[in-house]
Amino acid sequence: MTGLKIDNLTIHHQGAALARLHGHIPPGQVLTVMGPSGSGKSTLLAALIGALPPGFSTTGSVTLNGRAVMDLPTQDRRIGLLYQDDVLFPHLSVEQNLGFGLTPGIGKAERRAHIHAMLDRIGLAGLGPRDPATLSGGQRARVALARTLLAAPEALLLDEPFSRLDQALRAQIRALVFELAATLPVILVTHDAEDARAAAGPVVDAMGNTLSL
Amino acid sequence: MNVAARALGLAPWALRLGLGLPIAAGLAGTLWPALKDHGFQSLTAWPGLPRAVALSLGTGLASTLSALVITFLLIGCLGGTRGFATFRHLLSPLLALPHAAAALGLAFLIAPSGWIARALSPWATGWSDPPDLMILNDPGGLALTAGLVAKEVPFLLLMALAALPQTDAPRRAAIAASLGYGRAMGFVLTTLPPLYARLRLPVFAVLAYGMTNVDMALILGPSLPSTLAVQITAWMAAPGLDHLPTAAAGAVVQLALVGAAMALWRLVEHLTAPLIPALALRGRRGRALDAPLSTLARSLALLIALGLGTGLAGLVVWSFAGLWQFPDALPDSLTLKTWAKAAPDLTATSLTTLGIALAASLAALGLTLATLEAEARSTRPLRLEPLIYLPLILPQIAFLPGLQILALTLGAKGNAATVAAAHLVFVLPYVWLSLAPAYRAWDARIGLTAAAMGVSPARIFWHLRLPMLLAPVLTALAVGVAVSVGQYLPSLMLGGGRVETLTTEAVALASGGNRRLIGAVALMQMALPAMGFGLALALPRLAFANRRGMLAERGPA
Numbered sequence: 062m063t064g065l066k067i068d069n070l071t072i073h074h075q076g077a078a079l080a081r082l083h084g085h086i087p088p089g090q091v092l093t094v095m096g097p098s099g100s101g102k103s104t105l106l107a108a109l110i111g112a113l114p115p116g117f118s119t120t121g122s123v124t125l126n127g128r129a130v131m132d133l134p135t136q137d138r139r140i141g142l143l144y145q146d147d148v149l150f151p152h153l154s155v156e157q158n159l160g161f162g163l164t165p166g167i168g169k170a171e172r173r174a175h176i177h178a179m180l181d182r183i184g185l186a187g188l189g190p191r192d193p194a195t196l197s198g199g200q201r202a203r204v205a206l207a208r209t210l211l212a213a214p215e216a217l218l219l220d221e222p223f224s225r226l227d228q229a230l231r232a233q234i235r236a237l238v239f240e241l242a243a244t245l246p247v248i249l250v251t252h253d254a255e256d257a258r259a260a261a262g263p264v265v266d267a268m269g270n271t272l273s274l
Numbered sequence: 275m276n277v278a279a280r281a282l283g284l285a286p287w288a289l290r291l292g293l294g295l296p297i298a299a300g301l302a303g304t305l306w307p308a309l310k311d312h313g314f315q316s317l318t319a320w321p322g323l324p325r326a327v328a329l330s331l332g333t334g335l336a337s338t339l340s341a342l343v344i345t346f347l348l349i350g351c352l353g354g355t356r357g358f359a360t361f362r363h364l365l366s367p368l369l370a371l372p373h374a375a376a377a378l379g380l381a382f383l384i385a386p387s388g389w390i391a392r393a394l395s396p397w398a399t400g401w402s403d404p405p406d407l408m409i410l411n412d413p414g415g416l417a418l419t420a421g422l423v424a425k426e427v428p429f430l431l432l433m434a435l436a437a438l439p440q441t442d443a444p445r446r447a448a449i450a451a452s453l454g455y456g457r458a459m460g461f462v463l464t465t466l467p468p469l470y471a472r473l474r475l476p477v478f479a480v481l482a483y484g485m486t487n488v489d490m491a492l493i494l495g496p497s498l499p500s501t502l503a504v505q506i507t508a509w510m511a512a513p514g515l516d517h518l519p520t521a522a523a524g525a526v527v528q529l530a531l532v533g534a535a536m537a538l539w540r541l542v543e544h545l546t547a548p549l550i551p552a553l554a555l556r557g558r559r560g561r562a563l564d565a566p567l568s569t570l571a572r573s574l575a576l577l578i579a580l581g582l583g584t585g586l587a588g589l590v591v592w593s594f595a596g597l598w599q600f601p602d603a604l605p606d607s608l609t610l611k612t613w614a615k616a617a618p619d620l621t622a623t624s625l626t627t628l629g630i631a632l633a634a635s636l637a638a639l640g641l642t643l644a645t646l647e648a649e650a651r652s653t654r655p656l657r658l659e660p661l662i663y664l665p666l667i668l669p670q671i672a673f674l675p676g677l678q679i680l681a682l683t684l685g686a687k688g689n690a691a692t693v694a695a696a697h698l699v700f701v702l703p704y705v706w707l708s709l710a711p712a713y714r715a716w717d718a719r720i721g722l723t724a725a726a727m728g729v730s731p732a733r734i735f736w737h738l739r740l741p742m743l744l745a746p747v748l749t750a751l752a753v754g755v756a757v758s759v760g761q762y763l764p765s766l767m768l769g770g771g772r773v774e775t776l777t778t779e780a781v782a783l784a785s786g787g788n789r790r791l792i793g794a795v796a797l798m799q800m801a802l803p804a805m806g807f808g809l810a811l812a813l814p815r816l817a818f819a820n821r822r823g824m825l826a827e828r829g830p831a
Contacts, residue, residue: 141727148719161729194823209726
């Protein structure tokens with residue numbers, strides 16, 4: 062079965078259920094989790110990525126393209142992650158940041174070609190040698206997206222990735238993300254209804270209840 | 275990869291053993307001969323004991339209390355002003371200053387033939403020869419106390435400044451001021467209690483050092499009787515093994531004294547703590563205190579800065595001095611003769627010192643990094659801090675005699691590797707203190723982002739965390755080198771006279787009269803740590819010259 066299948070995933074802390082998610086996200090669909098801060102959205106993302114702090118436990122199961130992922134370490138889950146900050150590695154150039162994400166075992170020339178093709182696709186051709194700190198906010202967001210996708214994830218988690226961008230840039234970057242991730246199941250965590258509408262998929266709260274916009 | 279991950283899991287145990295074993299062995303090795311060979315009987319038979327005990331307690335408590343009060347005075351009255359920022363920048367390099375060099379500088383300043391006497395002679399004093407006064411090595415230990423205060427105020431001040439942001443000081447000061455409180459009174463009522471709570475460990479380290487140090491006490495302190503620690507060292511160094519039990523018994527007494535002093539300190543803390551809320555309840559605004567107190571604070575800051583500064587300048591001038599007769603303020607001529615003559619020995623000693631410092635600091639850095647990384651990857655906190663801080667609070671003189679006896683039995687005494695291993699015990703806490711906050715503050719999302727891309731933990735460590743933390747890592751290494759270079763007792767006791775470091779050399783020369791040579795050795799002793807800090811500042815700037823995000827994220831000073 063392709064896509065991300067979440068079967069009654071529940072996160073517990075000290076006996077209480079903090080967050081719950083259930084459903085099947087086929088490739089190309091965006092599931093939006095909406096709610097105010099502190100509602101358990103980031104706990105849900107941490108559980109899916111495999112980075113729950115000690116003291117939390119989960120029940121239920123998650124399969125990605127047929128693989129059960131909840132018992133795997135973060136490295137082996139193949140779930141990409143984008144934060145609201147770009148979290149670019151400050152000591153590496155734009156190119157090196159992208160190269161860091163690229164899967165190993167590809168020849169040097171081919172790596173360069175991959176990186177340059179990706180820079181082209183995100184409209185930053187020629188900016189490879191630049192220091193990430195010298196890029197604009199929109200450019201940095203694009204690089205972060207490109208880096209995540211070069212690691213060839215099978216699903217994508219977006220943790221309020223547009224909330225730091227201004228209005229005009231926001232729609233632009235959002236469109237780019239959904240365009241480049243068109244073949245992946247995507248979970249978008251946001252508190253912005255505009256993001257949820259643009260995602261054009263089902264919308265739930267952190268307890269898995271369906272919301273209508 | 276799996277082997278590496280398993281080795282990493284052993285790092286916390288290596289650290290526990292590396293610190294715990296020498297300390298336990300040293301304490302046991304000290305206690306055993308003290309009990310077995312009537313050490314306590316011969317110790318109590320020594321007539322100088324009561325005086326030595328009083329000196330140890332007196333100089334330790336007086337210097338710690340003064341340094342703490344001055345630290346609070348400086349922060350409370352001058353904190354936040356522009357002059358204070360300058361003063362702070364002047365202070366930071368003083369941390370790298372070895373105790374012995376500071377003591378020698380001060381000795382050159384206040385000795386009967388020192389710069390102060392020269393500046394006042396003969397026009398004010400009428401002296402044409404150095405007076406026969408016991409200013410240095412005074413029997414009451416005043417010179418020693420002053421030296422300790424001058425050296426420890428910069429340390430406590432920097433510790434306090436590092437802790438200050440956690441006390442929300444600026445907002446508290448603003449609120450106190452808006453309620454009409456004077457600056458000093460506002461500081462005492464709102465910021466001092468939480469600040470002191472965070473300063474207790476450094477204060478106890480200062481107290482333990484003040485009571486038990488040997489290098490500063492040999493240079494500035496009284497003799498016949500000297501402080502207890504100096505006397506123990508003399509017994510340890512005496513030819514033959516006859517005095518070993520006495521020395522060991524003295525070390526046990528010294529340890530008990532430090533414990534008693536800390537207990538007394540806690541008791542006074544406990545008794546004085548209610549005074550501050552009581553003062554707050556009275557509502558006195560204390561505006562009139564600000565002017566005199568800030569004048570006092572400024573004068574004390576100036577005195578300490580001038581004392582250390584001119585003392586160090588004195589070392590420099592002496593090392594280049596030609597003929598320099600009393601009461602001339604400056605030498606007749608400057609010459610490179612001292613340096614040229616000392617160069618062969620000085621080079622060898624400097625290389626030994628540097629080799630030991632690098633070995634101990636690199637080992638400490640490796641252990642610290644491996645343990646912090648193991649902690650970052652484990653789900654439980656490791657709670658290593660109490661053990662790591664133990665060597666800061668435990669007096670060296672209490673367990674080094676035991677270690678010396680152990681090294682002697684194992685035939686390991688007198689080689690540089692043994693000295694470096696002993697240094698590791700004292701270098702590790704400072705390397706840890708310097709690196710751990712930055713290591714733990716590293717943005718975990720960076721690691722998680724990389725992990726989500728399928729990057730292994732080892733690759734995250736070597737390619738992301740370590741390069742991003744280059745500045746704090748190099749600073750920690752420089753701190754380690756500075757601490758190792760400044761060590762006197764471990765080098766003396768485990769080197770057994772066969773391993774000469776700059777510090778043992780400087781202290782050994784102090785009793786002789788060759789000021790030119792003392793100046794040169796002390797200068798080298800300062801130069802090594804200074805070079806370390808210089809490199810720690812310059813290298814990250816060089817490596818990340820084209821990475822603005824890295825230069826903004828400098829580690830804590």
